Amino acid sequence: MRIHRAPWFWAWVAAFAAFLATWSISAGGGGGAALAVAALTFASFSVLTGLGQMLVITMGPGNVDLSIPATMTLAGTLSLKLMGEMTGPVWAIMLAGLVSALAVGACAGVVNFALIRLLRIPPIIATLSASFLYQSLAIWSNRGLRIKPPAALAEFATGRAILGIPNLALVALVISIGFWVALNRSGFGRRLSAIGQNPRAARLAGVPVARIMGTTYVTCAKMAALTGFLLACFSGGAALNMGAEFLLMSIAVTVIGGSSIAGGDSNVPGIWAGALFMYLIVSMLNSYGLGAGVRLLSTGVIIIAIVAVASGRKAQA
Amino acid sequence: MTRKGLLLTAALGLALGMPALADTAEKKIALSNNYAGNSWRQAMLESWARVTEKAVADGVVASADAFTTAENQATEQAAQIQNMILQGYDAIVLNAASPTALNGAVKEACDAGITVVSFDGIVTEPCAWRVKVDFVKMGRDEVEYLATRLPEGGNLLEIRGLAGVSVDDEIHQGIEEGVKAHPNFKIVGSVNGDWAQDVAQKAVAGILPSLPEIAGVVTQGGDGYGAAQAFAAAGRPTPVIIMGNRQDELKWWAEQRDANGYETVSTSIAPGVSTLAFWVAQQILDGQEVPKDLTVPFLSVTQETLDQALKDTPEGGVTNVDYSQDDAKKVIAESK
The missing domain is CATH 3.40.50.2300 (Response regulator)
Structure with a gap:
């Protein structure tokens, strides 16, 4: 396998280039490690939402989950509220928080899929309208007040236990490996790709389309919920607008990473490249002192360039 | 009379x-x-x-x-x-x-x-x-305050709000006017924090490695705590960060004050x-x-009114007043 043919190759090149460009102007040269730590930390959130979104997008045209921000907010809000009210051993509180966040995610996923499957609403409309429901629930449940996470959880989320690597990055890495195995080495992954390539052929070949789709939407919502939980612990509490940037981010990292927006073809390493790139490009443009307008413009142009280069490669292959 | x-x-x-x-x-x-x-x-x-x-x-x-x-x-x-x-x-x-x-x-x-x-x-x-709200004055006042605290001047990091919103432009304009009036200050970096702690923290963490020593951080509210977290995570000394009346900002400020006598000011609109x-x-x-x-x-919280403001502000909320x-x-x- 020639590595420059890999769908994620150009995204990684771009991420490294952005890193080096930012590092080269860092004061005293010691900024490289700090920049890498910051990039890994914040990319972890994008990776976790991106992995879920990637699975959904793999199912083919029209499949996208727009409820990710609202699910994040709802899961973060409810789980932190629960942990704030609990008393008892710290491990029990932390476990309850995590489990409740994942349960919120699972419920959101089931609702999303029920709207799509039972009411036959297109996924874009279904997940968008469901997101109003989740966001309203989050507002109603806590009126936007930030409840601090338990100290041990906050320490974990902001800590660097092994080799100075952020704990969050390790969590995201372990989950990514799980996703890679599921996509490339399991029946689930092959069926998912089959649906994305041709849902009719997949159904005729005996793929349980409804079950796979249901699992995918629930998984995506659970990933959003987990991200919301971790982000709330990381930043000292859940905020009502905490998920806002992850709607476009989760789609962007999927596409930049080389997964096909038409479905049926996805890859996990690209998600990391896309997430690191999206963080580093903003850091780079900030560090060079460009204003918000130029920054947004250059980000857009660079993303188009990467996608164009990557798809040009695909057309030749 | x-x-x-x-x-x-x-x-x-x-x-x-x-x-x-x-x-x-x-x-x-x-x-x-x-x-x-x-x-x-x-x-x-x-x-x-x-x-x-x-x-x-x-x-x-x-x-x-x-x-x-x-x-x-x-x-x-x-x-x-x-x-x-x-x-x-x-x-x-x-x-x-x-x-x-x-x-x-x-x-x-x-x-x-x-x-x-x-x-x-x-x-x-x-x-x-x-x-x-005279947002331009709000921006100018931030630099005026820093001028009283740091008479010798220094490098400033500016955290802006949501790009394209008029409030962001007005506060920014005020800050620029303030820096013009106090030329010993220099804005060495500028990021968009979208008035949110986590976005501000993310943006500041990304630009910090490329910045020299920072004496003060001018903000727009809702972003001060995130900035403080980013400085702490990077292991850099904490500059004077202007706060924006959020409870977590005030709480952090009070903790720092008790630990090392930290002083700043907090201003926002109720x-x-x-x-x-x-x-x-x-x-x-x-x-x-x-x-x-x-x-x-404006509704301002100072070193003297900090304890009272913190007491009156709901956990996780914003300092408020009913007119x-x-x-x-x-x-x-x-x-x-």
Whole structure:
């Protein structure tokens, strides 16, 4: 396998280039490690939402989950509220928080899929309208007040236990490996790709389309919920607008990473490249002192360039 | 003389104020709000509910209903205002999604004889009243404060708000004016924190490695705690960070003060400004002469008032104040 043919190759090149460009102007040269730590930390959130979104997008045209921000907010809000009210051993509180966040995610996923499957609403409309429901629930449940996470959880989320690597990055890495195995080495992954390539052929070949789709939407919502939980612990509490940037981010990292927006073809390493790139490009443009307008413009142009280069490669292959 | 003048004003106010209760008792006021998705807006709606509920119970107005659009879109809010015209409200208090895009709907409301009072997110349509904030001064004051704290000057990091929003431009303009007046300060970096802790933290963490030593951080509110976290995570000394009245910012400040005598200042607009706009609308309906442009006072927390402010601010909320009818009269009188 020639590595420059890999769908994620150009995204990684771009991420490294952005890193080096930012590092080269860092004061005293010691900024490289700090920049890498910051990039890994914040990319972890994008990776976790991106992995879920990637699975959904793999199912083919029209499949996208727009409820990710609202699910994040709802899961973060409810789980932190629960942990704030609990008393008892710290491990029990932390476990309850995590489990409740994942349960919120699972419920959101089931609702999303029920709207799509039972009411036959297109996924874009279904997940968008469901997101109003989740966001309203989050507002109603806590009126936007930030409840601090338990100290041990906050320490974990902001800590660097092994080799100075952020704990969050390790969590995201372990989950990514799980996703890679599921996509490339399991029946689930092959069926998912089959649906994305041709849902009719997949159904005729005996793929349980409804079950796979249901699992995918629930998984995506659970990933959003987990991200919301971790982000709330990381930043000292859940905020009502905490998920806002992850709607476009989760789609962007999927596409930049080389997964096909038409479905049926996805890859996990690209998600990391896309997430690191999206963080580093903003850091780079900030560090060079460009204003918000130029920054947004250059980000857009660079993303188009990467996608164009990557798809040009695909057309030749 | 001054005291006599005050008494006279008070007597005049009473004389004018008393029949006011009777005059607006049948009036219906609506709040048209474009966004509810953060803690500031939630506090704003709660203040509105608290103050107007009492006003309705006291018979000052007949009703004061709050409506929020789902999508923070000008088109949606224009439709909402048109509905309010049809529903026969006497006044619309407006926090607008856009300073210009709602002008058509606002004009329609004015033509229908409805009083429109915009606040926070104001509209430029001349027939509407504007309860506005001098954001340029807010930015200038930040640098003025830093100049008193750091007379020898130094490098500043600027955290801006949401790109493309007029408030962001105005605060930024004020900060630039301040830096021009104090040339020993230099803005060495600028990021967009979107008025959110986690976004600010993310952006600051990304630019810090490329920055020299930072003496002060100028902010727009809602981003100070995130900035502090980013400096701590990078292992850099904590600069003077201007805060924005959020409870987590105040709490962090109090902790730092107790640990190492940290000093700063915190300024923002009280979410209760919605209630000031409510009283202004009530005063207009009452037939008072009210100038079209009114300026809201800032709500500042200083080293001296920190403990009290922290006590009064709900856990995870924003420092707030509910305005009264007298506050509105005072603001109106000062603007004449």
